[in-house]
Amino acid sequence: MSVYGYLFQDSSPVLPVQLNSVGHEELPPGASYDWDNRRRPGKPVNYVFQYTWSGEGAVEIGERTHRLTEGQAFLIHYPGDSRHYLPPSGTGWSFTFITLYGPAAAGLWRDIVDALGSSPMLSKDCPAIRMLDSIYREAEKRRITDACQASGLAYLFMTELLRAARMRERHEGDWPDAVLEAVGLIREGFASIHGPEELARAVGLSTYHFIRLFRQATGMTTVQYLTRIRMEKAVGLLRDTELSLAAIAEQTGFSSVNYFNRTFRQWVGVTPGRFRTGRGTLRADHITFD
Secondary structure, three states, rough: OOOEEOOOOOOOOOOOOOHHHHHEEEEEOOOEEEEEOOOOOOOOOEEEEEEEEEEEEEEEEEEEEEEOOOOEEEEEEEEOOOEEEEOOOOOOOOEEEEEEEEOOHHHHHHHHHHHHOOOOEEEOOOOOHHHHHHHHHHHHHHHHOOOOHHHHHHHHHHHHHHHHHHHHHHHHHHHHHHHHHHHHHHHHHOOOOOOHHHHHHOOOOOOOHHHHHHHHHHOHHHHHHHHHHHHHHHHHHHHHHHOHHHHHHHHHHHHHHHHHHHHHHHHOOOOHHHHHHHHOOOOEEEEOOO
16 A cells, blocks of 8 residues: 655645545455545545556445446545445455545536546546556655646646546447437527427426436537537638628527627637638638537
């Protein structure tokens, strides 16, 4: 067992995410290992990612228990409604963990859990897992020596988790049928669809369940996905036609030119007029919205 903790005297509150600890454990069968995160102190709140290399562990999150086998991770925070432990009848457990905190950690963590789930399967070759192993190796060699370096590693690890989630989200073939149906409806009827309630009715789900399912699969809300499709269509119309801005706004589902202008500027960085003339932006035949 090797655990490396960090408490930097020069740590600054402006650092968005910070590394609290990183460690690796090889638990033999019958070892005593049980963390009840409902009772753990945590100020600030700490966010834990733990990845199973081999063996078997378990994590309780709320009322649900997840069996953790090779390639499976869990994401929890403490204090919080969770517990992770080595089952009494287990065969041992090899894992690496990292704990993080900071002012930007909560929002990033919510996005990661929303997209990946609280107990995802991840390949050992996944960049996020390679990054986790690399941070542990750096700690083991005593190469993490200051707050800014540690913060950079922590933030990079979280962004790799987000990237893993988004790469998974791009595999549309794995999306639930209801989400695929809704995406088809958005792509065909982007100019007339008004919101998630309409889509939920069309696919036969409650609005609450549909919203959660759609975001878990795509990594976006239905409004974000709908707006992205509208922006892609608007870019094409601005480049390939002489239609007025009012006509483009109407054809892409915006209620007014002002609303279209405001939304376009938020997504692209310039107004539709400046985009069309190429002033203030790089002229492009296609823009990818990610």
